[in-house]
Amino acid sequence: MITIVKIGGNVIDNPALLSDFLDKFAQIDGPKVLIHGGGKIATELSLRLGVEPQLVDGRRITNAETIDIVTMVYAGLVNKKMVAALQARGCNAIGLSGADANIICGVQRPKEPVDFGFVADLNENSVHDDHLKQLLYDGFTPVFSAIVHDGKGNLLNCNADTIASAIAVALSKKGDTKLVYCFEKKGVLKDINDDSSVISLIKKDEFGELVSTGVVAKGMLPKLQNSFDALAKGVGSVVITQAEDVLTASGAPLACGTTLSL
């Protein structure tokens, strides 16, 4: 069993929550991969540099200045801090962007209906997992940022949830996988202001209504789209839960947070 965990930017930005999450992530048995966001930190740096951040449906419009900023933040600062913190916990992490070892090669999103700039879409040919599997076999824990390349020398910004889904799908071709999305809330909430309103199970055919009624919005949209995509393409289980529950969720889906099903 390979466990693929994604950790979101609101947790990364909170030292106490992040430390607790990393303690627990380091304890997960067996081969594992960590994918991190960092959207909140990129937004803060962007504002400090005078570049107005703009997100549409949970995805960042990434112009030439912004791709430099997000590369510095995700592939640099956040990735290397995460690796050092895992090393301190006895977890032999190796920090990667999608460009490293050509593991994730994306294509720039079409300019219609929204021109997102240097933002990647991934397809079934995007993940080249031979070297990734070798790293896992050698006992490393790969830690990915949300930066990929296009094979023509350009770096592209990708939603970190999409990267987690694509890596889980690629690894599921040759073995069992589970995907755990960790963020700051207890799961997908029926009422965003009520932490006790966790929806414990969401089926794919319920997704449309959750969107049209506004129950899910913003960053939760790509998270759910990517979750169903992963299940449809062979990932064994997908759970969306709070970072504190990463060990529980990786051991027993349905025990906490929101479990997705087709």
Ligand SMILES: Nc1ncnc2c1ncn2[C@@H]1O[C@H](COP(=O)(O)OP(=O)(O)O)[C@@H](O)[C@H]1O
């Ligand atoms: N129904 C919902 N339940 C929980 N969060 C929701 C919901 N609808 C929208 N959201 C928003 O989605 C966000 C999670 O997506 P995102 O900001 O991309 O997080 P992360 O960076 O952790 O991946 C939450 O912080 C919350 O603001």
Ligand SMILES: CC(=O)N[C@@H](CCC(=O)OP(=O)(O)O)C(=O)O
């Ligand atoms: C294209 C796109 O939107 N990329 C994301 C990548 C980081 C990310 O996904 O961070 P969180 O998981 O913390 O939201 C962004 O720049 O915000």
